[in-house]
Amino acid sequence: MKKLLLYLLFSTIGLVLFAFSLRTGIVQLHSSLWSLLTQHTGVDATTVWQIRLPRALGAVVIGGGLGIAGVMAQGIFRNPLAEPTLIGLSSGATLGTITVISSGAATYGSRTNAASAVLFAILAAVLVQLLAPNKGYGFLLTGIALSAILTAMAGLIISISSKPGIQSLAFWNFGSLSLLTNHTLQVIAPFIEVGVIISFFVARRLDAYSLGETSSHYLGINPKRLRLLAIIAMAFLVGASVSAVGSIAFLGLLVPHIVRLLVGPAHRRMLTFSAIIGATLLLLADLLARTIFQPHEIPLGLITSLIGAPLLILLLRTKQSQWVAND
């Protein structure tokens, strides 16, 4: 009952923010949103349908996807610090995008761009698997080190590339929904869908996996296969979003902590809620990014960090949110 109320509450907040996103911007709307539903010509209609709608929908799809990716990361590494960014997925996807765009093999927002981001993300994560010592925090630390290398490589390519306009990708590196179009959204949506489906498919096994690797093997779960499936799911989710909007800081780390506090640690329920919370938070962050200093737009990553980090610190101070240490 409490969970149903939370579900309704956050869905409603999300819907309100969504409507706000469509209404608010530099162009003042003269007609109501309702009247624009059936209208497809004129300045108001173009602004809403071609510019604001892809942006708001993108915030929902990408925010939801990143929330889910965060739950998967903490689940599969059984670690409250885990986040897709930390294990090489974001930097792999960034490098994948920069590589195909600077080489001229693909244009921004194309299917090739998204596919190569996903592919590079998978390769980065697999490389981390191969390089990491199989003990303690070896995996996360190796991920952090490899991320640094990949990010540096992406930066290097940007600075030596002669392709005009590629420097603008440096802005994109902080994350921004401003480049989203209806077309880009159509390109990335299927990738994110694949990631979401795989995530739900392995949710129950993640519950068992939380009891320990040996314990889950005894329960009939192959830990290696589970890890591979989880990495592929995260690569689809993170790779597709990075290819379209750059890497957005903090969402993947913050959302699972909020959700665990609200509905407990069972993964299937966490996935549903993290999609809603992730979408809501990104809608809010994007709305702030483009309205606070209108007409200037602030990089989204700055907003998510400025809201997300203090929120995380607050959350960690509440009693129940702690990942219980057995000591």
Add this chain to the structure above:
Amino acid sequence: MIEIKKISFAYGDNHIFEDFSAVVSNKCATLLGGPNGSGKSTLLQLIGGVRAPDSGSIVINGHAISNLKTKEQAQLRSISPQRRIFELAFTVKEIFAVVKPKQRASHSGEIFEALDLYELFEAKVTELSLGQQQRVSVALALIQRAEYYLLDEPLSAQDAIYTQKLLGLISILSKTTGILVISHSTGHIAQYFDENIYLS
């Protein structure tokens, strides 16, 4: 029948088993004893397939476990490890839900009943006492449908009452399945078992 056939296993230079053979029979309760470090838990991990012997083989009902998938192994045997990690605040009910309904043994209800677990269903597993956590952990193994139940030190954190209740359950289950229990102190409970394996 679980056949342990001439296995050898070493941690580096520390040889735990050399040409060791033993049998765990069906419809029988077997007690596996021996001092600390004699390889009791290692033997369980070898049967469970998380470690592989350096030589020799382990065969369950005619199937060499090295040829079985993780899922197929779990249909033959269910194992309660010495320790499970309870660091997320799952409810006890959610912990048991990791065993899907179609994988559940028909005797699950009796297990919950006998170990007084129904009353803990809504409790958070992280807030239970060590003894309660151990009962949850052992029950999680016992509610899986399997032909053999292998329990690593299931009594170590239990008081006299629950020790009795668990031994009673083991006696009942051993009428239809094969049971292997590891204990480092075997003397006072030996009478409840049909067979003994002692590692030295």
